[in-house]
Amino acid sequence: MNLKENLLSVLSGNEVDITPVVSVTQLGVVEAMEKTDAFWPEAHKDPEKMANLGSSLYELAGLECARMPFCLTVEAEAMGVKVDLGGKDKPPQVLNSPFSSADDIAIPDDYLDSGRIPTVIEAIEILKEKYDDLPIIVGITGPVTLTGHLIGVENLVRLLKTDPDEIEDAVENSLDACMDYIEAISEVGPDVICVAEPTASPELIDPLQFKSIAKPRLEDLAGFINEKNVLHICGSTQDIIHDMASIGYDGISIEEKVDITKAKEDLGKGAVNLKAGGKCLPKGGVNPSSKIIGNISTSQTLFTGSADDIKSDVKNALDAGVDVLAPSCGLAPLSSIDNIKAMIEARNEYFNI
Template identity: 70%
Template sequence: MNVKNNVLKVLSGEESDITPVISVTQVAVVEAMEKTNAFWPEAHTNAEKMATLGSSLYELAGLESARIPFCLTVEAEAMGCKVNLGGEDRTPQIAETPFRNASDIEVPDDFLSRGRIPVVLEAVEILKEKYGDTLPIVVGITGPFTLAGHLLGVENLVRYMKIRPSEIETAIDNSLDACMDYAEAISEVGPDIICVAEPTAAPELIDPLQFKSIVKPRLEDLANVIKTKKVLHICGSTQPIIRDMASIGYDGISIEEKVDIKTAKQDLGKGGKVIRVGGKTMNMGGETSSKIVGNISTTQTLFRSSPEEVKAEVKQALEDGIDILAPSCGLAPRSPITNIKAMVEARNEFFGI
C-alpha cells in the first residue's frame, strides 16, 4: 500500500480499503528525539533536524505521515513577537508581543523571510526529496483568529470582541493577510496537506455564533488560497460548530475526543449521502463532505494509558466510522512510542492485515 496515495484518496472522498493513521498535529516526542538525535529546541530552528524529527514517528512507529513544525508560534515570531523556544519537553511560547492595540497589527514587508518561516520551507523540501512519492507531508499553520490572539493576548482578544468588535475584526483581517501569505508560500514548496489550527476558536472560548460570523469567513478566505489538501483543526468540544467547520471548504476536520464520532457523522450526513463500506462509514458528498480526522486522546490515552487501552480506543473509533485515524491534538512530548505503534497495530488488526 502506498500510504501517501491512501491518505489523499480518503481526503478526496474516494473509497479506500483501509483507514489511514496519520497526525495532522504536533508529533515530536522526547523518546524519538533521543533515537534520532534531533532535539528541541534545535529542531525548531534547524531544517534538517526539523525534517528528521517530523518524520521520526513514521520511521519508528509506522505513523503514515510526516508533520512539521512543532508549535503555533512561527507566524507570530515573524510578525515581531519574541518567542521562548522552550526545552526538550516544552513547546515554544509567546514571551512578548509589540502589539498593544488591534490597529498596530501590520504584516511586515519581509514577513516570509523572517524568523523560522524559511526553516519550515526548507524542511518541507528536505522531506519531499526523501519521501515525496511515498509519505504524505503535513505542514501545520496558525489560523487567523488564533494568530490575532497571539499578537494581542488571548484574554484581550476575547474581551475586545465584546467591547471593540469592529477593531478586532480589522486585527483578524490583518492577521489573515499574514496567514494567507504564509499558506501560499508553503503551497508553492509542495507539501501534501496543510493543517490550519484554530484552537482559540473553540466553543469553550467563543460563542458558536461568533465563530460563524467572525471566524468562519476568514477561514474560508484562507482555504481559498491553499493549493494542497487542507485540514482544519479546532480544539475542545466542537460539536456545536461541526457543521460550520465542515462547510468551510477544508477536505478534513480534525476533532478531539470530546466530540462523539457517531453524532458528528450523523450531523455531517445531513449534507450528503452516508453509506457503510467495508466496516467504515463514508460520506459520499454534499455541502458537508469534509472527512473526520481524529480523535484518539492525547492527554490521556496516548500519553498515559497502556498499548492495550490505546488499541481499544482506536478500534472503537474505527467502529464509529472515523475517516482518518489521528491523535486528537498535539502529542505530549513524553508520550511513549509504544502507544503510537499501538495505534497502527490496532488499525491493522481491525482490517485483518
C-alpha cells in the same frame, strides 16, 4: 496504493480499503528526539533536525505521514512577537508582542524571510526529496489564533465582546499573514496543510462569534489553499461541527470530546447545505462533506494509557466511522513511541493486516 495516495484519496472523498493513521497535529516526542538526535529547541530552527523529527514517528513507529512544525508560534514570531522556544519537553510559547492594540497589527516587509518560516520551507524541501510516497503535512496557525498571539488571548476575548469591529479588522490582517505564509509553503509542495485554530474553540469564544468572525476567514483560507486541507479546532467542538462542515475543508480534526457518529451526521447536513447554497464543491468535486480525522486522546490514552486502552479507543473510533485515524490533538512530548506503535497495530488488527 501507497501511503500518500491512501490519505489523499480519503481526503478526496473516495473509499479506501484501509483507514490511514496519521497525525495532522504536533508529533514531536522526546523519545524520538533521543533516537534521531533532533531535540527541541534546535529542531524548531534547524531544517535538517526539523525534517528528521517530523518524519521520526514514521521511521520509528510506522505512523503514515511526516508532519511539522511542532508549534503554533512560527507566524507570530515572524511578525515580531518574542517567543520562548522552550526545551526538549516544553513547546514554544509567546512571551510578548510589539502590537499594543488590534489596530497596530501589520505584516512586516520581510515577514517571509523572518524567524523560522525559511526553516519550515527548507524542511519541507528536504522531506520531499527524501520520500516519494509519504504524505507531508504542514501545520499553520489560523487567523483567530494568530490574532490572539499578536494582541493576547485575553484581549481578543474581551474585544470580541466590547469592540467586535476592531477584532474583525485584526483578524483580517492576520488572515493576510496566513495567506502569505501558505503561498510560500505551497511553492515547495506539501501534500496537506492543516489549519490549527484552537482559539476558535467554543470553550474560548461563543459559537455565534465563531460563525460571524472565525468562519468567514476560515472559508477564505479553505478556498485559498491548493493542497488538501484540514481544519483542527481544540476542545468540545460538537456545537460548531455543523458550521465547520459548511466551510469547505477536506478534513475536520476533532478531539475525543466530540462524538464521531454525531459529528458525521452533522457533516452530512453541512454537505446538503453546501449543495443547496449552490457553492462549488471542494477540490476534486467527489464528496462535499469534510472527512472526520481523530480522535484518539492525547492527554490520556496516547500519553499514559495501556496498549489495551489504545486498542479499545481505536476500535471505537473505527466502528464509529472515523475517516482518518489520528491523535486528537498535539502529542504530549513525553508520550512513548510504543503507544504510537500500539495505535497503528490496533488499526492493523482491525483490518486484519
